[in-house]
Amino acid sequence: MKKKVVVGMSGGVDSSVAACLLKEQGYDVIGVTMQIWQEEDSCTVEENGGCCGLSAVEDARRVAWTLGIPYYVMNFRKEFQKNVIDYFVAEYLHGRTPNPCIACNRYVKWEALLERSLEIGADYIATGHYARISQLPNGRYTIRNSVTAAKDQTYALYNLTQFQLSKTLMPIGDYAKDEVRKIAEDRGLTVAKKKDSMEICFVPDNDYAGFIEREAESVPESGNFVDKNGVILGKHKGITHYTVGQRKGLNLAMGHPVFVTGIRPETNEVVIGEGNDVFSDHLICRDVNWMAIDGLHGEEKEVLAKIRYSHKGSPCIIRELPDGTVECRFKEPQRAITPGQAVVFYEDECVVGGGTIL
């Protein structure tokens, strides 16, 4: 009997081609668009990057019709609100810089969608992510870099569980973006030339602070910019406007470039320093999800660590601390290690694991 796969269709070219390739490989394919954020009738592709609005649904439906596969829209707004929006707002209010795509992947795209897909008799779910899933000789599942380094999305997928990986297909990871567009064009899929989506789909114009002010129960108040000795340098607009490493928009005339080096929610202070103060050669992370290995078992390990989505990765040694957190010592100091962001460890292009920077 044909294996059944639910493909998460965002109306973009990548997930459309994922559905198309799986159909051609002989799977019984079902297309699903998750409604996760905006109201259906108030949202356009331009506004939200095409992840869940009416035009995304129309595009996905048209592709499903062209491919001759069943297509459904499922409501995941509650799951998205709780696991992504509430977390995003709370992290900023605590002076951290969250990565909502990682939370969305683990808890909404995988936990919620996989659960519902299994309930309707599917064997797998699939997405149009630029990453490849493999099973290692030790039996564990891991995620390997996409063949297209520029599109690689492994960083945002480090938090998937072994069970989730064992039930997932990512057929796009073997292709370059222009190959994906070519496949779409050859098969007559109307989304072949569609623009790529923005980084965070639910924040219009990248205005995080404005979004948080609309979502949070109370608006963050103005407070002091201080130097590392506590000397007051000026007034800030509220801690949610800042992230570690930030230089622009500080409105501080110090006569030389200054940067945010820390955020102190307990005293409502933003700490300011000079270029050198933004560099550090170590970090500690919590809630580590191991992927290629099942833990360090008291050993140290040399890996490549990425400290943000756009970071190219830097060599470091990791070791587990008695409280279960993991320490990461870099060979070279790194710029703007930011609490709340993920650190993801790689070995031979495979995700070893990752956690949240403290």
Ligand SMILES: Nc1ncnc2c1ncn2[C@@H]1O[C@H](COP(=O)(O)OP(=O)(O)OP(=O)(O)O)[C@@H](O)[C@H]1O
């Ligand atoms: N609202 C949604 N409903 C169903 N699946 C989704 C949705 N949003 C994203 N996905 C799935 O997650 C994958 C990665 O999402 P991302 O936002 O990075 O899109 P993308 O790389 O622009 O891909 P696409 O071209 O398919 O939009 C998509 O390819 C799709 O499979």
